[in-house]
Amino acid sequence: MILPIVAYGDPVLRKVGVEIDKNYPELPKLIANMWETMENAHGVGLAAPQIGKSIRLFVIDATPFAEDEENTPEEKEVLSNFRKVFINPKIVKEEGDEWPFEEGCLSIPEVREDVYRQETVHITYQNENFESKKEILTGLAARVFQHEYDHIEGVLFTDKISSLKKRLIKRKLENISKGKIGADYRMRYFNAKRK
Template sequence: MKVLYLGEETLRQPSKPVEHIDDSLHELIREMFITMDTDKGIGLAAPQVGKNIRLFIVKIDDGVERVFINPLIVGTSEKQCSYEEGCLSIPKMYADVIRPESVTVQYQDINGRRKTIEATGLLARVIQHEYDHLEGILFIDRLSEKERDELVAKFAQQQERKKQREAKKRARA
């Protein structure tokens, strides 16, 4: 399963609700966890793998695999905090992002049960980051215009160098 990078249209589209929780969705979730673990991520949203549905997964340092289907953020704290974020869709690029310190989210779990949790700390941060993906928002959209432009330019340079290295490898083969 391939993670889409900045520039892919799917990353900028609001996602549609998950209609059916079935074996094919369970398989997608399984593949997403494998991809996230392989890429050393702590969260992954379905749009990042080309699926325009309201689904994301999280596995932070506690090792618990969390699945959020049709999530809805219903509350956030007034207190905000800044924390460095990165994204599998913009690899090796990081910036400080200000977000609410805690969040309350309603969602369905992998079995379709409706749940509500209040999350704080890193879990709250990752939930908000992945939820943004479902709205077509990337963490760079939460930066100042100057910061965003600099980061996008660095990413474009990184991708160009990567293409050049791959072209050299193919030429030698």
């Protein structure tokens, strides 16, 4: 089932998610709904807070990035298989130089800005079967993970841009929170005027 994506301005996007266990109610159904919702919106990642749930869960499908001409053969290989469920993830270590990349977010449609992130992350998480995993991610895989991880920490990519850029997009963000935008997928607006 395609769920509405929570828009910028909703307090749920600012909450730190809580860990879950395998007894979380209807978890397989929730994960399936998250995949369907993300794909319908043409996203590469979706975190549980973006569908109104303050839990430590997100899904990533970075395969659309695999065909980017700037990727090395190794990066293409990693990205072409990077479709995963992350439950209770932790960033153990971030390293490498910070590099800019234009990011967007399904909760903040029509806004894209360069965000600086470190190039490598060491992570732990559980998959959808609650098997514990350890990985080292680099490049775009690391970036998409960091972006979704921020969501379960109550952080948005707009928090990581300069104060000047924030001032320049302030009106856009206010309009998003009021539902004054034209997203081509279902959204839920916290500050929209009730009719």
